[in-house]
Amino acid sequence: MIVLGLETSCDETGIAIYDTRHGLIAHRLYSQIAVHAEYGGVVPELASRDHVRKTLPLIHEALAEAGITVSDLDGIAYTSGPGLVGALLVGACFGRSLAWALGKPAIGVHHMEGHLLAPMLEDNPPPFPFVALLVSGGHTQLVQVDGIGRYTLLGESLDDAAGEAFDKAAKMMGLPYPGGPALSKLAATGDDKRFAFPRPMTDRPGLDFSFSGLKTFTRTKILALAVDGVLAGTDKADIAAGFQAAVVDTLSLKCKRAMQQTGIKRLIIAGGVGANVRLREQLRVTAEAMGGAVYYPRPEFCTDNGAMIAYAGAQRLAAGQCSDLAVAVVPRWPL
Numbered sequence: 001m002i003v004l005g006l007e008t009s010c011d012e013t014g015i016a017i018y019d020t021r022h023g024l025i026a027h028r029l030y031s032q033i034a035v036h037a038e039y040g041g042v043v044p045e046l047a048s049r050d051h052v053r054k055t056l057p058l059i060h061e062a063l064a065e066a067g068i069t070v071s072d073l074d075g076i077a078y079t080s081g082p083g084l085v086g087a088l089l090v091g092a093c094f095g096r097s098l099a100w101a102l103g104k105p106a107i108g109v110h111h112m113e114g115h116l117l118a119p120m121l122e123d124n125p126p127p128f129p130f131v132a133l134l135v136s137g138g139h140t141q142l143v144q145v146d147g148i149g150r151y152t153l154l155g156e157s158l159d160d161a162a163g164e165a166f167d168k169a170a171k172m173m174g175l176p177y178p179g180g181p182a183l184s185k186l187a188a189t190g191d192d193k194r195f196a197f198p199r200p201m202t203d204r205p206g207l208d209f210s211f212s213g214l215k216t217f218t219r220t221k222i223l224a225l226a227v228d229g230v231l232a233g234t235d236k237a238d239i240a241a242g243f244q245a246a247v248v249d250t251l252s253l254k255c256k257r258a259m260q261q262t263g264i265k266r267l268i269i270a271g272g273v274g275a276n277v278r279l280r281e282q283l284r285v286t287a288e289a290m291g292g293a294v295y296y297p298r299p300e301f302c303t304d305n306g307a308m309i310a311y312a313g314a315q316r317l318a319a320g321q322c323s324d325l326a327v328a329v330v331p332r333w334p335l
């Protein structure tokens, strides 16, 4: 089965083609970062307009890359939520309409299901069951995955998502949007022990997270150290390093606890924050120390992409599921 996947839930237009026999055969990504950078965050209306501009040209490029024509497609998958409603509607309308014109099935895919199945696109995919750490700009969740569509939420953030905390801390420090990658780059040059950042909610049982306190701690440090509103380079790097270490330690501890609680030794990391080098390394060490293994998508498939939607959609279409002709998107949608 050859499935076209469309991801337009936020600020990336991701288009990919997944073949259930040969794997991923095309992958195109257009990032709107430059469009939103001057506003310091995603502007929903601009995101929708840019998806409208880019979707068809990228589908055209992806078909050329795969060496197939549109009539070779057996189905179409699009992200139907959660995300920005206008942005989601672009991929859903293009995807559903194209499938109808071709007389092929279409399916709306949960964006976070896409993220948590992204490690399946790699050479050594994890067998079920596994524990998934989903860390993106909108979600921080630990999920037990027993199979496609068999997901049990083990814990989640009670306030900010990990990526959101990275982005907000970076903004306070005057770093460019998107803040996560910029903060982590700066952190590599800082001393992570200079400031005693808290490890929120690690001293009580359970698998939930809270990251808003780290934001407050960061703001307090910036106010104490800034001179005329400006932070010295080393202070900035040390705050970035301390912040990153606190997030990574907290995530690692909860992953370890989730593996102990479920008895499952396979851990996967997905979502944009999964591109963080320090997090990847620390989770690898944590899992291996427990006799387990950690699986990650390649960094470009940690952040939003069409490949994960094409893969997840292909699994569901192959199982006979499909969406009807009424185009429906769900901006807020639990996994």
Ligand code: KG4
Binding pocket: 010, 135, 136, 137, 138, 139, 162, 163, 164, 166, 167, 178, 179, 180, 181, 184, 271, 272, 273, 274, 275, 276, 277, 302, 303, 304
């Ligand atoms: O999964 P994603 O691309 O979009 C959502 O579904 O939210 O995740 C984006 C988030 C942003 O908050 C971004 O700052 C964060 O992932 N991010 C990182 C890194 N790369 C992306 N955070 C920390 N370190 C990184 N290297």
Ligand code: ZN
Binding pocket: 111, 115, 136, 137, 271, 272, 303, 304
């Ligand atoms: Zn995402």
